[in-house]
Amino acid sequence: MKSLIILIGFIIFISLAVSQTAFAANNTVTMLLEKYQSEGAHQFDANKGKSMWQEQHIQKKTGKSVSCSTCHTSDLRKTGSHIRTGKLIEAMSANINPERFQDAKKIEKWFKRNCKWTWGRECSAQEKGDFLTFFNLNK
Amino acid sequence: MKQKRFWGTILLFGCISLSMATLAWSDGWEWGESDEHEERGFMQQTAGVPPVINKAYKNECSACHFAYPAGFLPKRSWVKIMTTLDDHFGENAELDDETMNDITTYLSTHAADQTPNRFSRSITRSIADKSVPLRITETNYFLHKHREIPKRMVQGNIKVRSFSNCLSCHTGASEGSFGEDSVHIPGYGRWED
Numbered sequence: 001m002k003s004l005i006i007l008i009g010f011i012i013f014i015s016l017a018v019s020q021t022a023f024a025a026n027n028t029v030t031m032l033l034e035k036y037q038s039e040g041a042h043q044f045d046a047n048k049g050k051s052m053w054q055e056q057h058i059q060k061k062t063g064k065s066v067s068c069s070t071c072h073t074s075d076l077r078k079t080g081s082h083i084r085t086g087k088l089i090e091a092m093s094a095n096i097n098p099e100r101f102q103d104a105k106k107i108e109k110w111f112k113r114n115c116k117w118t119w120g121r122e123c124s125a126q127e128k129g130d131f132l133t134f135f136n137l138n139k
Numbered sequence: 140m141k142q143k144r145f146w147g148t149i150l151l152f153g154c155i156s157l158s159m160a161t162l163a164w165s166d167g168w169e170w171g172e173s174d175e176h177e178e179r180g181f182m183q184q185t186a187g188v189p190p191v192i193n194k195a196y197k198n199e200c201s202a203c204h205f206a207y208p209a210g211f212l213p214k215r216s217w218v219k220i221m222t223t224l225d226d227h228f229g230e231n232a233e234l235d236d237e238t239m240n241d242i243t244t245y246l247s248t249h250a251a252d253q254t255p256n257r258f259s260r261s262i263t264r265s266i267a268d269k270s271v272p273l274r275i276t277e278t279n280y281f282l283h284k285h286r287e288i289p290k291r292m293v294q295g296n297i298k299v300r301s302f303s304n305c306l307s308c309h310t311g312a313s314e315g316s317f318g319e320d321s322v323h324i325p326g327y328g329r330w331e332d
Binding site: 061062084085087105108109112113114116117 | 225231234
């Protein structure tokens with residue numbers, strides 16, 4: 001009997017912890033989306049994010065045609081790898097890697113780096129919001 | 140007779156210490172050093188630098204590659220690297236200003252030409268005053284130390300690929316230990332010259 005109570009207590013604790021994490025992730029994304037809207041973005045569109053993910057751009061320095069999917073693959077649930085360094089890149093889907101979406105500073109850092117690397121410029125608030133919606137809708 | 144033996148012994152020891160000093164000098168190493176982390180015996184080569192202690196540097200930089208010890212490049216090199224992060228060997232590795240300043244300060248104050256570490260001094264000496272190397276692997280000291288390693292063990296070794304991957308062979312690299320005794324080349328084993 002005693003062990004049963006402990007077990008139930010444990011299950012409640014775990015589920016609370018899990019929901020807490022999910023909530024925190026959600027919170028960060030919601031907060032960012034609100035911020036992007038305050039910067040002039042309109043309704044976000046996951047489909048737009050999906051098509052931008054495949055959009056090919058010529059890198060000025062290398063002359064290569066690249067897109068987000070060049071390194072991340074076109075399937076958000078798959079592990080990608082960097083075309084030059086070979087570094088493994090964990091799946092982008094929030095369903096598989098929810099911890100990717102818990103730190104606003106980190107999200108902004110990678111948007112800045114990767115938009116500039118891939119597109120040769122920073123992404124707009126609208127584009128970042130569309131991407132984030134795309135990553136999180138794929139649950 | 141006793142007197143003769145005494146002077147003979149003195150002379151013998153003199154010769155031994157002189158030859159050892161020459162050996163140490165020619166190899167570019169300094170001997171018998173001990174540091175804060177580890178007591179090293181007399182006659183043992185020092186091949187250690189202080190391990191990386193800055194949290195931001197560890198987190199940010201080793202997200203992509205080995206966090207190279209600050210004591211491997213002079214201050215001027217680190218400053219140049221940190222001010223050109225938008226094109227970091229072909230990658231964009233930009234940071235927010237706060238993190239960037241934190242890391243730059245750490246690297247600058249622990250740089251090869253700023254620390255009394257003997258290993259770092261050897262590296263500094265191998266770099267011309269006006270040159271600003273951006274790669275540790277370009278310094279004469281590094282080239283000299285790895286001159287006997289055949290290409291097949293590094294570039295031709297799928298588990299190593301590049302001299303930039305310190306940790307592939309220097310098993311104690313994360314702790315700042317680069318001594319020959321902790322070298323293990325994947326597929327080839329220990330390295331001794």
